Amino acid sequence: MREVEAIIERYGAERRHVIAILQDIQAQFHYLPREALLEVAARVRIPMIDLYSIATFYNGFSLIPRGEHVIRVCLGTACHLKGGTRLVEALERELGVRQGEMTSDGQFSFETVRCVGACALAPLVLIDGRYYPKMTQRKLTQVLARLRRARPAAEIAR
Amino acid sequence: MKIRTLEQLRALAEELRAARDHRPCVRVCGGTGCRARGSEEVLARFKTLLQETGLAEAVDVKFTGCHGLCERGPLVSLAPQEVFYQGVEADDVRAIVTETLARGTVIERLLAQDPVTGKHARREQEIPFYRRQHRLVLRFNGILDPTDIREYIAVGGYQALGTALTHLTPEEVIEIIERSGLRGRGGAGFPTGKKWRMARAAPGSRKYVICNGDEGDPGAFMDRSVLEGNPHSVIEGMIIGAYAIGAAQGIIYVREEYPLAVRTLEIALAQARDYGFLGEEIFDSAFSFDIEIVRGAGAFVAGEETALIAAVEGRVSEPRQRPPYPVHRGVWGYPTVINNVETWANVPLIIERGPEWFASLGTATSKGTKIFSLVGKVMNTGLVEIPMGMTLRELIEEIGGGAPPPREIKAVQIGGPSGGCLPKALFDLPIDYESLTEAGAMMGSGGLIVMDDRTCMVDVARYFMDFLRDESCGKCLPCREGTNRMYELLTAICEGRATESDLELLEELAHVVKETSLCGLGQTAPNPVLTTLRYFRPEYEAHIRERRCPAGVCKALIRYVINAERCTGCLACLQPCPQQAISGQLKQPHVISEERCIKCGICYEVCQFGAVEIV
Numbered sequence: 001m002r003e004v005e006a007i008i009e010r011y012g013a014e015r016r017h018v019i020a021i022l023q024d025i026q027a028q029f030h031y032l033p034r035e036a037l038l039e040v041a042a043r044v045r046i047p048m049i050d051l052y053s054i055a056t057f058y059n060g061f062s063l064i065p066r067g068e069h070v071i072r073v074c075l076g077t078a079c080h081l082k083g084g085t086r087l088v089e090a091l092e093r094e095l096g097v098r099q100g101e102m103t104s105d106g107q108f109s110f111e112t113v114r115c116v117g118a119c120a121l122a123p124l125v126l127i128d129g130r131y132y133p134k135m136t137q138r139k140l141t142q143v144l145a146r147l148r149r150a151r152p153a154a155e156i157a158r
Numbered sequence: 159m160k161i162r163t164l165e166q167l168r169a170l171a172e173e174l175r176a177a178r179d180h181r182p183c184v185r186v187c188g189g190t191g192c193r194a195r196g197s198e199e200v201l202a203r204f205k206t207l208l209q210e211t212g213l214a215e216a217v218d219v220k221f222t223g224c225h226g227l228c229e230r231g232p233l234v235s236l237a238p239q240e241v242f243y244q245g246v247e248a249d250d251v252r253a254i255v256t257e258t259l260a261r262g263t264v265i266e267r268l269l270a271q272d273p274v275t276g277k278h279a280r281r282e283q284e285i286p287f288y289r290r291q292h293r294l295v296l297r298f299n300g301i302l303d304p305t306d307i308r309e310y311i312a313v314g315g316y317q318a319l320g321t322a323l324t325h326l327t328p329e330e331v332i333e334i335i336e337r338s339g340l341r342g343r344g345g346a347g348f349p350t351g352k353k354w355r356m357a358r359a360a361p362g363s364r365k366y367v368i369c370n371g372d373e374g375d376p377g378a379f380m381d382r383s384v385l386e387g388n389p390h391s392v393i394e395g396m397i398i399g400a401y402a403i404g405a406a407q408g409i410i411y412v413r414e415e416y417p418l419a420v421r422t423l424e425i426a427l428a429q430a431r432d433y434g435f436l437g438e439e440i441f442d443s444a445f446s447f448d449i450e451i452v453r454g455a456g457a458f459v460a461g462e463e464t465a466l467i468a469a470v471e472g473r474v475s476e477p478r479q480r481p482p483y484p485v486h487r488g489v490w491g492y493p494t495v496i497n498n499v500e501t502w503a504n505v506p507l508i509i510e511r512g513p514e515w516f517a518s519l520g521t522a523t524s525k526g527t528k529i530f531s532l533v534g535k536v537m538n539t540g541l542v543e544i545p546m547g548m549t550l551r552e553l554i555e556e557i558g559g560g561a562p563p564p565r566e567i568k569a570v571q572i573g574g575p576s577g578g579c580l581p582k583a584l585f586d587l588p589i590d591y592e593s594l595t596e597a598g599a600m601m602g603s604g605g606l607i608v609m610d611d612r613t614c615m616v617d618v619a620r621y622f623m624d625f626l627r628d629e630s631c632g633k634c635l636p637c638r639e640g641t642n643r644m645y646e647l648l649t650a651i652c653e654g655r656a657t658e659s660d661l662e663l664l665e666e667l668a669h670v671v672k673e674t675s676l677c678g679l680g681q682t683a684p685n686p687v688l689t690t691l692r693y694f695r696p697e698y699e700a701h702i703r704e705r706r707c708p709a710g711v712c713k714a715l716i717r718y719v720i721n722a723e724r725c726t727g728c729l730a731c732l733q734p735c736p737q738q739a740i741s742g743q744l745k746q747p748h749v750i751s752e753e754r755c756i757k758c759g760i761c762y763e764v765c766q767f768g769a770v771e772i773v
Binding site: 014015016017018019020022023053054057058059060061075076077078080081082083086089090093113114115116117118119120121122124131133136137138141 | 378458473533609758
């Protein structure tokens with residue numbers, strides 16, 4: 001994989017850079033592809049089991065691909081007090097998947113995050129990196145409907 | 159340009175100040191809260207409009223760090239007019255340019271208004287939220303452009319470093335920090351000077367300093383705001399610390415969830431290198447030092463210092479037994495000083511103004527100021543900096559403005575998942591390390607979450623336990639198993655399935671986990687349970703004995719009903735109900751079918767007449 005090669009080059013094939021390398025791979029592919037992990041393990045010369053333990057330990061890594069739109073519900077304390085959990089339940093109902101999963105059509109990935117430090121905006125939802133402050137279940141349903149409509153007709157037909 | 163001497167730096171500061179002073183300046187808050195509310199658009203609109211009106215050359219427009227009053231963002235302040243506007247939208251910008259900037263007229267509708275007197279406040283200092291604060295670490299946060307080192311230099315930046323390197327020996331620097339009484343702002347409050355002295359004395363061919371920016375406590379964003387708003391104060395503090403202990407390499411460990419902080423730091427470090435504050439022979443001394451950024455990949459436990467070291471070394475972030483402490487055996491086995499972001503940012507101030515000045519602020523054992531993120535069920539959500547020793551009441555009621563009516567404040571959670579919930583009866587407690595610890599909470603890094611009568615304390619304890627069982631690294635048994643079993647017990651209580659003996663078991667388990675866990679995460683994990691049991695036991699008992707949640711939060715124990723007297727029959731709740739559980743005709747009171755209702759609360763959310771009630 002050429003991209004993986006370039007990322008390893010950027011830091012150097014050393015054990016101490018392995019987390020940074022995985023972070024950049026995650027940023028590029030939105031998950032850690034198996035082939036990428038195998039390549040890192042071979043180049044940096046660390047056992048795959050160690051790499052796997054790092055990839056599953058930190059919350060920032062995902063071993064499964066992500067959907068077209070990534071929805072992240074903040075569950076920091078302020079968001080929890082102001083109804084973040086209800087937003088999680090609303091998404092589970094609307095999307096038909098649990099947190100950490102992707103819808104079968106690949107359109108949405110749904111995750112929760114522990115505090116993004118924008119507590120004045122609680123409860124907060126991030127969709128594709130954009131902040132949606134003081135979210136309600138109602139507004140969330142409307143945003144989802146808009147994203148679904150925005151999908152090109154050709155893609156839906158397929 | 160490379161700065162070689164203190165005189166050269168002072169001359170540059172003078173020059174930059176002279177060039178800047180007469181120009182009007184628009185400061186748009188670039189903190190995360192304001193950005194999320196559209197301050198980037200506001201900034202862009204200012205730039206286009208000033209271009210159009212031909213004022214672009216005469217007026218400075220810039221993003222600054224967080225101004226603090228996140229609740230009312232986007233915030234804009236104007237100098238030299240000293241006008242503080244809040245809730246500014248892109249469409250307000252034209253009026254600000256044509257009225258305030260061009261003619262000096264103040265736009266009243268954009269000013270903060272005192273909720274009691276109705277008076278408008280023109281300047282920041284006139285707003286109650288700011289009036290009681292003592293902003294030292296944050297003093298330049300709403301003023302400087304964090305991406306331009308010259309602005310920091312203009313206000314005297316890096317002069318403390320110059321003084322330390324050219325006029326003080328490392329031992330003298332340590333003595334100053336010791337005399338100031340500065341204690342770690344990350345949570346435990348260990349004396350900073352003592353830590354430095356131990357690291358200096360420790361044998362080692364290499365030494366490291368680390369800035370712990372793994373702000374993991376949910377509900378806390380102090381460190382983020384300092385890194386985003388004034389990164390050079392942290393960098394300067396680290397260079398001084400490195401000189402004091404004899405380190406040649408520094409590391410800033412910062413969460414990847416803070417991309418703006420990472421970007422700001424990268425820019426700041428590059429600029430500090432350009433000016434010669436990092437690199438070889440800083441200020442023409444024999445001292446050389448540089449800093450690299452390590453991004454955290456998302457692990458709460460990485461805030462614990464030995465776990466942080468593991469993460470820096472590219473391993474799974476698991477803590478280890480202490481001693482040896484990092485000051486003796488840290489990164490790669492070398493002596494390492496790890497201090498929190500806010501601690502480092504205090505260092506240049508202490509060198510600049512002297513240890514006696516610093517020690518005159520605060521209480522007998524807790525010196526200086528502390529930054530808190532004041533969030534939750536409070537009017538003025540935001541970032542505040544207060545002198546140590548202020549009471550919780552002053553902070554929550556005067557600065558925070560109390561709970562939004564008609565609700566009433568019940569408790570405050572301080573110190574994150576390792577801290578505790580303190581009841582309103584203890585609000586006269588002074589904020590210092592010892593008082594908070596005695597009450598069962600802890601200073602922590604500075605998250606302060608206000609709770610009202612609609613907050614269930616059992617649910618809060620369960621929330622933190624869910625967080626902790628998820629974040630427990632799993633290395634030691636008491637924490638790994640204990641947090642999971644406590645979570646199960648708390649869930650049973652919230653769902654009305656628990657018995658009295660479960661409560662005893664929970665308490666016993668909490669003490670075991672506290673006493674036998676390996677690191678700080680496990681040792682403090684029971685705090686939310688123990689403090690809520692200590693101060694809010696009747697709430698637990700109501701869940702167990704009466705199968706009732708007094709705050710109306712725990713789903714299994716509540717019902718939604720429509721108050722027929724209040725219901726206007728507007729039909730607004732019928733369509734959004736995902737279960738079609740609500741029936742009714744126009745202008746007739748509606749009814750919720752208890753069988754179909756899944757208690758999602760949408761009807762409660764959409765009803766504008768307060769007719770949906772939780773019983």
